[in-house]
Amino acid sequence: MNSEIIKKIFNKKAAIVLIVAGIVILAVTGLFDSSEKAKKEEGNNQVNLKEYISELEERLKKVVESIDGAGKSRVMITLSESSEKSYATEEKNITDSQNDGEKYSKDYEKKYVIVNNSALLIKEFAPKICGVAVVCEGGADATVSANVTQAVSVLLGIPMKDIFVTKGA
Structure with a gap:
C-alpha cells in the first residue's frame, strides 16, 4: 500500500514538473523568437534605407544629367541620422x-x-539628408554649378550650403 501511495505522489510530481518545464520552454522560445524577429526587422530597415538612398541618388543623377551643360554625373547623398519612429x-x-x-x-x-x-x-519618418555631393563634367562652369545646386536644393528640400558641385575627372 505504501508503494502505491509513493508511486501516485511521484507520478503527480513528475506530471507537475513536466508541465512546468513545458511552460518554461515555451516562454523561453517565445522570447528568442521575439528577439530574432526584432533583429530581422532591424536588418530589413537597414536594407530598405540603403535602397532608399540608392534610388534617390539615381533619380537625382538623372535630373542633374538633364541640366544643360552638366554632362555625365555622379551623386552621393549623406544622412545625418537613421529613420525616426x-x-x-x-x-x-x-x-x-x-x-x-x-x-x-x-x-x-x-x-x-x-x-x-x-x-x-x-509613423516612421525618413532620415534627414545632411549633404549632397555632385560630380559632373560641367561642374567647373559657374552657371552649371549654380543650376545644379539650385535643382538639388529644390528637389531635396535642403539648403544650398549643404550641396557641393564640382567637375569630375
Missing part, C-alpha cells in the same frame, strides 16, 4: 488635492500601446 502611447494625468490642508499633487503617466508583444508603430 513614433509609437502609440496612452497618457494619464493623476491629480490629488486636499482643500483644508491645501495639498496638491499632479502626476503624469505615459505607457506605450503594446500589440503582439511589440509597441504599436504610428
Whole structure:
C-alpha cells in the first residue's frame, strides 16, 4: 500500500514538473523568437534605407544629367541620422488635492500601446539628408554649378550650403 501511495505522489510530481518545464520552454522560445524577429526587422530597415538612398541618388543623377551643360554625373547623398519612429502611447494625468490642508499633487503617466508583444508603430519618418555631393563634367562652369545646386536644393528640400558641385575627372 505504501508503494502505491509513493508511486501516485511521484507520478503527480513528475506530471507537475513536466508541465512546468513545458511552460518554461515555451516562454523561453517565445522570447528568442521575439528577439530574432526584432533583429530581422532591424536588418530589413537597414536594407530598405540603403535602397532608399540608392534610388534617390539615381533619380537625382538623372535630373542633374538633364541640366544643360552638366554632362555625365555622379551623386552621393549623406544622412545625418537613421529613420525616426513614433509609437502609440496612452497618457494619464493623476491629480490629488486636499482643500483644508491645501495639498496638491499632479502626476503624469505615459505607457506605450503594446500589440503582439511589440509597441504599436504610428509613423516612421525618413532620415534627414545632411549633404549632397555632385560630380559632373560641367561642374567647373559657374552657371552649371549654380543650376545644379539650385535643382538639388529644390528637389531635396535642403539648403544650398549643404550641396557641393564640382567637375569630375
